[in-house]
Amino acid sequence: MSAEPSAHPVAGAAAPVVTTSRDGGVLTLTLARPEARNSLSEAMMAALTSALAAIAADTAVRAVVLAAEGPVYSAGHDLKEIQAHRGDADRGRAYFEDVLKRCATLMTAIVRLPQPVIAAVEGMATAAGCQLVASCDLAVAGEKARFCTPGVNIGLFCHTPMVALSRNLARKHAMEMLLLGEWVEAEEARRMGLVNRVVPAGDALSTAQALARRIAEKSQVPVKLGKAAFYTQMEMGLDDAYAYASRVMAENMLARDADEGISAVLAKRAPSWEDR
Incomplete structure (x- = not known):
């Protein structure tokens, strides 16, 4: 553009x-x-x-x-x-x-x-x-x-x-x-x-x-999940915040780009993002 x-x-x-x-x-x-x-x-x-x-x-x-x-x-x-x-x-x-x-x-x-x-x-x-x-x-x-x-x-x-x-x-x-x-x-x-x-x-x-x-330049999956989660957990008590953040992080771990990112670290190569 x-x-x-x-x-x-x-x-x-x-x-x-x-x-x-x-x-x-x-x-x-x-x-x-x-x-x-x-x-x-x-x-x-x-x-x-x-x-x-x-x-x-x-x-x-x-x-x-x-x-x-x-x-x-x-x-x-x-x-x-x-x-x-x-x-x-x-x-x-x-x-x-x-x-x-x-x-x-x-x-x-x-x-x-x-x-x-x-x-x-x-x-x-x-x-x-x-x-x-x-x-x-x-x-x-x-x-x-x-x-x-x-x-x-x-x-x-x-x-x-x-x-x-x-x-x-x-x-x-x-x-x-x-x-x-x-x-x-x-x-x-x-x-x-x-x-x-x-x-x-x-x-x-x-x-x-x-x-x-x-x-x-980063995968938009963690960026968007992370921004939303940051503001949501700020309004919660400590226990609820951890429970909520754990659920969101588990969802993030299931994303294709999380798999790709971890695999890239282990293989010592640059990741290739697909934003999913």
Whole structure:
């Protein structure tokens, strides 16, 4: 498949808010609304959710990179859209609940996507934008990237970003971000566990794509089983987690590629994957 970028349009949008490019088994999704700080507007969330649904059904896509245009990775929810509903009869309650439900649908779609997703972060990722990074399986940050959950500073605790942060960071690190609402520099974000790697500014995308290509080279049987199992067992108690993981691993052992991989090790040769 060509690596040329293509638009993933949204009905009624003047220009695509998300673009895609393909290089072999690696698909890159790019937030393309830099003039609005790549905020997670209704259109942006719809475009990303739609793109992820298409990717989930595309077995030729083996890994996904989530990047952004401009100096801001994502500033979180579109505050202008939110404030526009303050005058509703219910003061915006129904709209707020709906938009947050859409956001949760997007974040869980990333977690539940069969393919691994790697965030490539340059610039700032704040509030739900930080949540977007935390929802990805891996994250690479340029050294000038910064992260923040600043809701507490404007009278609005970052409750939904809290869900993703608390599942990635140690409790006290997550609470520090949520309670202080202060900027976290890239290297500190790596230490906290929000990102995996910090690279020179401008190199986040190429590094994330290189990681994605390495994942794409592997059999997709253990990759897809493993990603799903990782998040499932995280919600279980220790005994249930081991019982569940044992069942999934036994299923994995029955796969053709597991037989091939073990045979290749014993024969001291490179394996030949068939993704089954």
